[in-house]
Amino acid sequence: MWHQLTQADIRAALQKPLPGIAAQIKLAPLVRIESLRTAPPADARTAGVLILLYQHEGAWYFPLMKRTEDGLTHGGQISLPGGSQEAGESLQETALREACEEIGAAHVEVLGQLSTLYIPPSNFLVTPTVGYVAGRPDFHCDPREVAELIEVPLSMLLDPQVVKREPWTLRGTTVEVPFYQIGPHKVWGATAMILSEFSLVLAE
Numbered sequence: 001m002w003h004q005l006t007q008a009d010i011r012a013a014l015q016k017p018l019p020g021i022a023a024q025i026k027l028a029p030l031v032r033i034e035s036l037r038t039a040p041p042a043d044a045r046t047a048g049v050l051i052l053l054y055q056h057e058g059a060w061y062f063p064l065m066k067r068t069e070d071g072l073t074h075g076g077q078i079s080l081p082g083g084s085q086e087a088g089e090s091l092q093e094t095a096l097r098e099a100c101e102e103i104g105a106a107h108v109e110v111l112g113q114l115s116t117l118y119i120p121p122s123n124f125l126v127t128p129t130v131g132y133v134a135g136r137p138d139f140h141c142d143p144r145e146v147a148e149l150i151e152v153p154l155s156m157l158l159d160p161q162v163v164k165r166e167p168w169t170l171r172g173t174t175v176e177v178p179f180y181q182i183g184p185h186k187v188w189g190a191t192a193m194i195l196s197e198f199s200l201v202l203a204e
Helices: 007-015 021-027 030-036 091-103 154-158 189-203
Strands: 045-056 059-067 082-084 109-113 117-119 124-132 146-153 163-170 173-182 185-187
Touching: 007 109, 007 124, 007 189, 021 030, 021 173, 021 189, 030 117, 030 173, 045 091, 045 189, 059 091, 059 154, 059 185, 082 091, 082 124, 091 109, 091 124, 091 146, 117 189, 124 189, 146 154, 154 173, 154 189, 173 189, 185 189
Parallel strands: 045 124
Antiparallel strands: 045 059, 045 082, 059 146, 109 124, 117 124, 163 173, 173 185
């Protein structure tokens, strides 16, 4: 099914009503569920991230990146390319600019957007954009921000064996955390919640 998807199919799926919290909650730690159901604070910082789709050897892929251990809130974690919105730009423009700066993505065709997601630890209100490039990009990663580029087959998002749950200690409390096991990487938190919504959008 996944390899038969076209740009038009994905664009059409993103024009339908989005599942939002109903999908995000599937990959949310229990401690996050209350914040998903609460309006974000007025001082939340806006940010944009990009799900960048491309076809390679007959299959759909998208990149994730392991962030450098920079001492910031999400240092060392697996994320989508993206960052803070700058003055005068739309959130789509933010996602495209950041993806260009971080992994060298260029000539991206925007297919749509997903639901916004508030991230309490960093006080970011994130809007995901979904984009497409023809063929595998010539990735050029910024070593100051990207420790590793991870190319993920889109088909993995629908494989139930990829979703795992483990007890983790977060900020002094033990909680059950759901995540995508992508090779050796555990993709959790906001990135997993965004991908959960995207997988449900494409599956419907």
